[in-house]
Amino acid sequence: MRIEQTNIQTNKPITTMDLFSYLEPDQKEFSVQDGAYHFDPNFFIPKYADALLERLTNKILWKQESMNMYGKKIDFPRLSAWYGDKEKSYSFSGTTYIPNPWTKELLYIKEQIEPIAKANFNSVLLNLYRDGQDSMSWHADDEKELGINPIIASVNFGDTRTFQLKHNNTKEKISLNLSHGSLLIMKGEMQHHWKHQVPKTKKKKQPRINLTFRFIK
Secondary structure, X not given: OOOOOEOOOOOOEOXXXXXXXXXXXXXXXXXXXXXXXXXXXXXXOHHHHHHHHHHHHHHOOOEOOEEEEOOEEEEOOXXXXXXXXXXXXXXXXXXXXXXXXXXXXXXXXXXXXXXXXXXXXXXXXXXXXXXXXXXXXXXXXXXHHHOOOOOEEEEEEEOOEEEEEEEOOOOOEEEXXXXXXXXEEEEOOHHHHEEEEXXXXXXXXXXXXXXXXXXXX
């Protein structure tokens, strides 16, 4: 007698190929040349992600940072904020960020991601991308105050944006869609051998908030 298995979600017969994909768990850990990352596109369920997006949008002390280039003041194409433990300042693109005290929402997010990252974080950089023209250019989080092989945990709320990684030598590229409630953790030697960016897009985009948690030495 032939026993036919069915998918409990669709009530349709499972083929051999379907069976393997049906039983195989979602992959979240990825090894790449000179590094590794963890990616979970659905880390925060929509109900929590929606609430956190609303509170971060309205309660964070957003600022328009800028830098001097060729004698002109150039605004960064995004709003930003720095929160963390007292005296954990951070310098990036010629700007030194002095931390605001933790909010209960930021502490909640930190407590959720630390067990996954297997790391403790004492600070977080927040960026608010208002539309598709707000962006982040190629860079690595390799400042000396982050240590030798920093673990960087990136949490995302709001509209989906493309996040790109590029190897410094091989020029290999990886593209990830960072969606509402997603978690990306870069670890190992990635900050030494890879750069990353959030490019501009001509597509109409709603606001998106990105939080990158880190440990300042």
